[in-house]
Amino acid sequence: DTGVSxxxxxxxxxxxxxxxxxxxxxxxxxxxYWYRQTLGQGPxxxxxxxxxxxxxxxxxxxDRFSAERPKGSFSxxxxxxxxxxxxxxxxxxxxxxxxxxxxxxFGQGTRLTVV
Amino acid sequence: xxxxxxxxxxxxxxxxxxxxxxxxFTDSAIYNLQWFRQDPGKGLTSLLLIQxxxxxxxxxxxxxxxxxxxxxxxxxxxxxxxxDSATYLCAVKSEGNNxxxFGAGTRLTVKx
Numbered sequence: 001d002t003g004v005s006x007x008x009x010x011x012x013x014x015x016x017x018x019x020x021x022x023x024x025x026x027x028x029x030x031x032x033y034w035y036r037q038t039l040g041q042g043p044x045x046x047x048x049x050x051x052x053x054x055x056x057x058x059x060x061x062x063d064r065f066s067a068e069r070p071k072g073s074f075s076x077x078x079x080x081x082x083x084x085x086x087x088x089x090x091x092x093x094x095x096x097x098x099x100x101x102x103x104x105x106f107g108q109g110t111r112l113t114v115v
Numbered sequence: 116x117x118x119x120x121x122x123x124x125x126x127x128x129x130x131x132x133x134x135x136x137x138x139x140f141t142d143s144a145i146y147n148l149q150w151f152r153q154d155p156g157k158g159l160t161s162l163l164l165i166q167x168x169x170x171x172x173x174x175x176x177x178x179x180x181x182x183x184x185x186x187x188x189x190x191x192x193x194x195x196x197x198x199d200s201a202t203y204l205c206a207v208k209s210e211g212n213n214x215x216x217f218g219a220g221t222r223l224t225v226k227x
Contacts, residue, residue, distance in 0.1 A: 006158075033214065042119070042204055042217030056213045091158060091195070102147055102166075102208065104215065106159035 003028060004107035006092050012113045013082055020078045023111045025094030030076050033104070034067055035091040036060065043091055049075060082114045117142045121218035128195055129226050131189045134208050136190040136221045138205035143183045150179050150190050150217065151204045154171065163190070167210075 004022040013019050025032050030051050035043035046065070048056040051072035061067075064082075069075040077084055089109045095102055118141040128134050138148070147166050151159040163172045163179040165188070171180040178191040190203060202222045206215040 004158075010124075040219065042206075042219050044217075045214035048213040058214070093159075103161055104149060105161055105162040106151070109156040112155070 004092055004094050004105050006107035006110050008110055009108060010111045012115060015084060015114055016081055017076065018080045019112065020076055021090055022094045023075045023092030023107060024090060026105060028096065029094035030072065030097040032069060033093040034077050035093065037089040037091055084114045087112055087114045117216045119205060119216050119218040121205060123137055123221060124219065125222040127224040127226065128211050130195060130197060132195050133191070133193050134195055136203050138188040138218055140177055140186045140207045143186050144210045145183060146208045146210050148181055148188050151171045151206065153202045153204060159221050188224060197225050197227050224227050
């Protein structure tokens with residue numbers, strides 16, 4: 001499978017714990033996005049990478065959230081001191097460097113439950 | 116700020132019917148619009164991408180149209196099947212922005 005891969009698929013954690021999610025984009029894609037989706041809503045933008053540079057962060061990304069993309073390949077999203085309000089589906093997407101082909105492809109998501 | 120609205124929020128149709136899903140956006144300065152399908156508990160599957168210079172795109176039984184000036188897009192599904200049951204999301208990428216803005220989706224149920 002050469003699509004976007006996310007790990008883990010599900011994560012249950014106790015409030016106050018730290019969690020880290022991983023995203024492996026499509027190999028030739030240099031653009032990578034993180035989104036968060038709560039039940040019944042569309043995904044909301046969190047952050048954007050072009051290669052290894054984090055070029056944009058939403059105000060939804062509080063100081064408890066941090067994202068990295070070392071070497072411009074896979075990306076990680078860490079949430080520190082989790083709160084019940086962090087429970088959501090975390091989605092990763094990637095798209096090509098080609099300005100004429102900007103179709104975004106999503107992974108299967110990581111569902112986080114904070115208890 | 117771009118706002119994306121999808122109407123209706125839910126739709127139930129008998130198998131075989133043709134149907135139209137609607138998406139509207141407030142800022143016509145868009146780069147592209149993309150339609151996705153999402154099954155319960157799953158990620159998003161890209162269906163169709165329409166660039167701002169295009170009026171429509173077709174893939175199999177799906178046809179998406181774009182009217183930038185009026186801020187509207189429609190997704191037409193022909194001869195619906197129970198396997199089409201899912202939530203359909205539209206997303207708009209505005210000029211000068213890196214992110215996509217999503218609507219809340221239309222939850223489609225096709226009854227056998």
